[in-house]
Amino acid sequence: MSAVEVRGLGVELDGAKLLDGLSLSIEAGALHALVGESGSGKTTAANALLRLLPEGAKVRGSALVGTVDLIALGAAALERARGRTVAMMLQEPLAALNPVLTVGAHLTETLEVHRAVTKGELRSRAVALLEEVGLPEPASRFHAYPHQLSGGQRQRVLLAAALACEPALLIADEPTTALDASMKGVVLALIRGLAERRKLAVLLISHDLWAVREVCRDVSVLYAGRLVEQGPVAQVFARPRHPYTHALLAARPAPEHRGGALEAIGGVVPGPNDVVPGCRFHPRCPRAEARCRIEVPALVDGCACHFPLGGEGRR
Numbered sequence: 585m586s587a588v589e590v591r592g593l594g595v596e597l598d599g600a601k602l603l604d605g606l607s608l609s610i611e612a613g614a615l616h617a618l619v620g621e622s623g624s625g626k627t628t629a630a631n632a633l634l635r636l637l638p639e640g641a642k643v644r645g646s647a648l649v650g651t652v653d654l655i656a657l658g659a660a661a662l663e664r665a666r667g668r669t670v671a672m673m674l675q676e677p678l679a680a681l682n683p684v685l686t687v688g689a690h691l692t693e694t695l696e697v698h699r700a701v702t703k704g705e706l707r708s709r710a711v712a713l714l715e716e717v718g719l720p721e722p723a724s725r726f727h728a729y730p731h732q733l734s735g736g737q738r739q740r741v742l743l744a745a746a747l748a749c750e751p752a753l754l755i756a757d758e759p760t761t762a763l764d765a766s767m768k769g770v771v772l773a774l775i776r777g778l779a780e781r782r783k784l785a786v787l788l789i790s791h792d793l794w795a796v797r798e799v800c801r802d803v804s805v806l807y808a809g810r811l812v813e814q815g816p817v818a819q820v821f822a823r824p825r826h827p828y829t830h831a832l833l834a835a836r837p838a839p840e841h842r843g844g845a846l847e848a849i850g851g852v853v854p855g856p857n858d859v860v861p862g863c864r865f866h867p868r869c870p871r872a873e874a875r876c877r878i879e880v881p882a883l884v885d886g887c888a889c890h891f892p893l894g895g896e897g898r899r
């Protein structure tokens with residue numbers, strides 16, 4: 585069994601399905617990308633795993649991290665699990681870090697609350713964490729405030745804080761959004777290195793398929809709350825089978841082919857209250873046929889499409 589096993593995860597709020605039956609596995613030491621446009625359900629999935637959903641949201645399914653089912657935990661056990669079993673790295677370091685607390689205060693507070701660390705050990709443990717995430721001069725940066733650091737350095741501090749309690753699962757929600765292009769690859773490579781060294785399972789949420797290509801082992805593509813394609817990154821990138829995955833890849837050229845013509849995906853992702861019978865992608869799909877407007881495609885061999893690309897006898 586994998587380190588993380590999510591089965592049939594669904595979220596419903598006020599009768600609207602925000603997420604509909606997401607299943608995925610993550611091996612210890614590996615990164616699994618969850619990709620899709622805004623409104624695809626990526627952040628809802630992350631919030632469901634962390635149980636940070638609005639009041640009244642109904643969650644179904646299971647999310648096993650080792651032997652702990654995050655979805656089944658009661659309030660006290662959930663509090664213990666946050667940080668220790670599952671931790672989150674947010675996308676906006678300036679918003680996530682308290683501007684009046686030093687880097688050291690952020691880390692020692694987390695260590696104090698969640699782990700059995702003596703007062704005497706707090707500082708050395710925090711500096712060791714900063715060193716592990718590659719923050720230059722960690723001992724002196726321990727005293728720095730967030731505004732005294734660069735964007736990349738702040739992101740490293742957030743990563744150190746997320747790792748402080750040695751979680752088994754790290755959820756990284758668009759961790760490179762606030763970074764310039766040169767730092768994106770550096771931070772993603774850092775996360776991969778830490779995952780391998782710590783045997784950490786990482787769920788990497790991104791709207792950008794190409795950005796995750798180098799670091800993730802597997803990818804799940806979500807569209808309007810449903811899983812539409814899933815598989816090893818190498819396979820999905822080389823031969824996308826779902827028209828939406830194909831369109832996502834074509835909407836942004838591969839980094840090595842900058843300057844190529846882009847193919848925008850026409851239309852918008854339907855909202856959770858929009859009624860779209862059959863395949864939810866059909867109003868935007870160039871391959872749609874009558875069946876697509878009536879019948880919801882099941883996920884078969886990692887693709888939820890009646891007429892997958894490369895399928896027998898098809899265009």
Ligand code: SF4
Binds near residue numbers: 863864866871876892
């Ligand atoms: S099921 Fe039909 S509409 Fe949906 S992605 Fe496949 S071909 Fe397109």
